[in-house]
Amino acid sequence: MAYSDFTLDQVRTTFGLRVSEHSDLFASAAELTPSPWLVTYLNGSVPLARAMNTGKARSELIIAPVLTELRLRFPELCSLFSGAELNADPERGLRGYCDFIIAKSAVQHLLEAPLLLVAGAKNSDLATGYGQCAAGMMGAQYFNETRGGLPGAIFGAVTTGENWAFAKLEATSLVLDMQAYPINRVGKILGILRDMIGG
Amino acid sequence: MAYCDFTLESVTTTFGLSIGDAADLFASVEELAPSNWLARTLEAAHLARAMNTEKARSELMIAPFFTELWLRFRDQCSFFSGIDFTVDAARGLKGFCDFILSRSPTPYVLSAPVAMITESKNSDLPSGYGQCVAGMIGAKIFNEQRGSVTPVVFGAVSTGDLWAFLSLNGTSLTLDRRLYDIHESGKILGVLYSMLA
Numbered sequence: 169m170a171y172s173d174f175t176l177d178q179v180r181t182t183f184g185l186r187v188s189e190h191s192d193l194f195a196s197a198a199e200l201t202p203s204p205w206l207v208t209y210l211n212g213s214v215p216l217a218r219a220m221n222t223g224k225a226r227s228e229l230i231i232a233p234v235l236t237e238l239r240l241r242f243p244e245l246c247s248l249f250s251g252a253e254l255n256a257d258p259e260r261g262l263r264g265y266c267d268f269i270i271a272k273s274a275v276q277h278l279l280e281a282p283l284l285l286v287a288g289a290k291n292s293d294l295a296t297g298y299g300q301c302a303a304g305m306m307g308a309q310y311f312n313e314t315r316g317g318l319p320g321a322i323f324g325a326v327t328t329g330e331n332w333a334f335a336k337l338e339a340t341s342l343v344l345d346m347q348a349y350p351i352n353r354v355g356k357i358l359g360i361l362r363d364m365i366g367g
Numbered sequence: 368m369a370y371c372d373f374t375l376e377s378v379t380t381t382f383g384l385s386i387g388d389a390a391d392l393f394a395s396v397e398e399l400a401p402s403n404w405l406a407r408t409l410e411a412a413h414l415a416r417a418m419n420t421e422k423a424r425s426e427l428m429i430a431p432f433f434t435e436l437w438l439r440f441r442d443q444c445s446f447f448s449g450i451d452f453t454v455d456a457a458r459g460l461k462g463f464c465d466f467i468l469s470r471s472p473t474p475y476v477l478s479a480p481v482a483m484i485t486e487s488k489n490s491d492l493p494s495g496y497g498q499c500v501a502g503m504i505g506a507k508i509f510n511e512q513r514g515s516v517t518p519v520v521f522g523a524v525s526t527g528d529l530w531a532f533l534s535l536n537g538t539s540l541t542l543d544r545r546l547y548d549i550h551e552s553g554k555i556l557g558v559l560y561s562m563l564a
Contacts, residue, residue, distance in 0.1 A: 205404065205407045205408070208404045208438075209404070209408070209434075212434060212437065212438040213434055216434070216437060216445075216474055219445075219473075219474035219475045220447055220448055220449075220450065220474055222447075222448060222449040222450055223449065224425075224448050224449025225447075225448040225449060227422070227426060228425060228426045228430040228448055229430065229434065229448075232423075232426035232427065236411050236414065236427065239411075239414060240411060248414060248418070249418055249420075249423075250415075250418055250420060250422050250423035250426055250427075251418075251420035251421065251422025251423055252418065252420060267422075276413075276414055276417035276418065277417045277419075
């Protein structure tokens with residue numbers, strides 16, 4: 169058992185989570201204007217990733233650039249990890265690789281608590297990504313608890329690159345945001361990410 | 368058996384390749400100055416170095432070179448990242464390829480592959496040669512099956528920090544002894560661009 173094996177229902181029953189939905193979880197997040205670099209990047213890369221239609225291309229051409237922008241703009245507030253292994257609690261299946269993790273730490277060479285965001289890349293269907301993402305969020309929560317990080321909310325993102333959906337985990341309460349943000353609203357997506365890291 | 372299972376030894380034996388090397392295969396290729404966009408993108412390469420995962424190196428150090436080519440020369444090329452490239456399953460020419468550079472401008476369907484690029488595992492450059500050469504043979508056969516004989520198919524193995532190039536002319540495989548560092552981005556870009564000619 170690893171993160172990628174979990175369905176949302178399995179995460180809920182295995183870890184006793186209460187799952188609810190919110191109509192607009194990040195309504196108050198102000199937009200953050202993307203840099204000219206990111207605008208140039210996405211103008212070319214979004215249609216290209218769509219044409220290739222592989223998960224690898226979506227990660228390389230859309231998701232990684234957006235998250236890299238966050239780290240480049242707020243290097244003191246967050247670090248970014250791509251393809252990192254997070255073996256938080258292997259016995260309960262909280263192990264494996266996470267597509268992307270953002271930690272509230274300036275240290276870029278190793279994962280350091282508190283972890284804030286676990287993002288999962290999907291090639292097409294967002295809905296099938298929630299299980300893996302929620303399991304990753306549980307792993308991050310456990311990591312923070314055992315590493316003495318301050319207990320706080322853990323965020324999750326499920327994304328195809330073209331579409332982003334968010335979730336929030338506090339203790340045993342998992343809230344799924346009913347909004348989904350298309351990449352042409354990258355300013356709003358960046359604003360949400362900035363709020364998460366406290367920027 | 369798939370591309371990733373080949374070693375340099377097994378691929379040369381299986382497909383009867385002769386293997387040689389060159390001191391500086393692309394000595395005559397001119398640099399192509401990186402755009403401001405690529406220069407800015409590669410400033411983030413240190414993040415991938417710190418993360419030290421193959422995925423991060425691919426995202427932040429390797430893919431940007433192909434994106435740059437496409438942004439600047441999209442009427443001459445396209446590239447493909449992570450597609451299934453099955454050419455001759457019985458002979459092991461199947462599986463996913465890290466990057467394929469194509470002389471065709473359409474990124475929707477692969478045609479006219481000219482270069483196969485392999486991300487090396489664990490920053491161990493030579494470990495990527497077998498997979499890369501197998502992909503190059505796949506590309507050669509793929510082109511022949513479609514009646515477009517490409518005299519030379521190119522290859523590259525990259526750790527992100529280092530690039531090594533190869534060429535396959537018929538059954539003659541040449542490894543370039545000269546390696547390129549990511550700081551020579553203009554030269555790397557020039558070499559990749561020259562493959563489209």
